[in-house]
Amino acid sequence: MVVVVGAGPAGLRAAEAAAADGAQVAICDAQPSAGRKFLVAGRGGLNLTHSEPVENFPDRYRTEPERWRELLARFSPDALRAWAEELAVETYVGTSRRVFPRGQKAAVLLRAWLQRLRSTGVEFRTGERLLGLTREGDSWRLDFGGGGRMIARAVVLALGGASWPETGSDGAWPTLLAAHGVEMAPFAAANCGWNVSWPAAVLERAEGLPLKNLDVRAAGEVVSGELLITRYGLEGGAIYRLGPVLREMARPELRIDFKPQVTADVLRERAAQLRWPNEWFRAWKLSAGVVALVQGYFPDDCVEREKAIARLKEFPLPLGGPRPIAEAISTAGGVLWRELDDQLMLRRMPGVFLAGEMIDWEAPTGGYLLQGCFSTGTRAGRAAAEYARHL
Ligand SMILES: Cc1cc2nc3c(=O)[nH]c(=O)nc-3n(C[C@H](O)[C@H](O)[C@H](O)COP(=O)(O)OP(=O)(O)OC[C@H]3O[C@@H](n4cnc5c(N)ncnc54)[C@H](O)[C@@H]3O)c2cc1C
Incomplete structure (x- = not known):
């Protein structure tokens, strides 16, 4: 079984990719519903990705160009547009070459996505806050607030950054990983005033x-x-x-x-x-x-x-300082790339994969953030399915 924790775009995409590769998947989130920040992103017009040549994308992510080339080769900006179209949401290129869903609200896209995930057998557990991860034999035990537990061979964490805490991305997860010696860069407000x-x-x-x-x-x-x-x-x-x-x-x-x-x-x-x-x-x-x-x-x-x-x-x-992280569009900092192998698995926690904004990358607005979440989600989800199958 693959358990995905964090039902933002990175976690949902990881769940989708793992299920498509034949894994039994459950996705948990501390919030009462999935994709809350995705819905906030949709308020100002959901910018899904950018239409510039994919070769330019690694520069936008500033570090780790080789990794990004590889991640984008597995789930490219074109693949993201095709994905939206499979959900009956056409996309178009705006004046600034940014890609948006045509005439659709983020809520419409999210609803169609969640329905498709459920129909492929992905189980949703909301109101479940992950508090601890413990190795048990060749599996991981996940302890949730309220006393719930799950056992999984492969886990994908997609717990987000630290901006807009009211959406669930409260940046409280570093203690979970610090307990296992995982190194992180401190959070900083990115794409902010x-x-x-x-x-x-x-x-x-x-x-x-x-x-x-x-x-x-x-x-x-x-x-x-x-x-x-x-x-x-x-x-x-x-x-x-x-x-x-x-x-x-x-x-x-x-x-x-x-x-x-x-x-x-x-x-x-x-x-x-x-x-x-x-x-x-x-x-x-x-x-x-x-x-x-x-x-x-x-x-x-x-x-x-x-x-x-x-x-x-x-x-x-x-200038004075940046505005508080809570107001920022995204967050810099998070788990250092060197903690992850090329499958996005934590070297210190075999079987635990990461996706999305919780990894230490940042990118400008223009669709690069969601593209990064979808590309890392795809990689982590597939690798987790493979890991669970071959253990
Ligand atoms: C105002 C605004 C506008 C934006 N507009 C755009 C845009 O147009 N284009 C773009 O590319 N990007 C945009 N973004 C950024 C984009 O929304 C984020 O980069 C993206 O949502 C990050 O996805 P994620 O899956 O990594 O994390 P998140 O979406 O933050 O999801 C993380 C999930 O993890 C859950 N979680 C956290 N801790 C726990 C725990 N311990 N246990 C269980 N669950 C937990 C949270 O509840 C949350 O649901 C915008 C952001 C904001 C704030």
């Missing part, structure tokens, strides 16, 4: 305003994208993607080019015949958010054309 101590005058004018078509740089890494000014700081794709670099900086700071499409010379030319700052700003087509930032931080520079241009092309913005 950052705090900024805005001058009151900036906040008054700019709260809620978007900053579009920017180049944002931190420690030599440049990304293009958007930011949103919030009461506490900044949100948006550009800062999410710089998270890994910002976390490494002793004094995190952004350098923003508000006009990456044009050179300083072009800005100079556009303002050549104009006398007043408000006229230059209009000629440069600056958004209200950019004007509020430049005038709020550097009022003196705004009255000198050359200095204003320099600020627009390179605006330094010191």
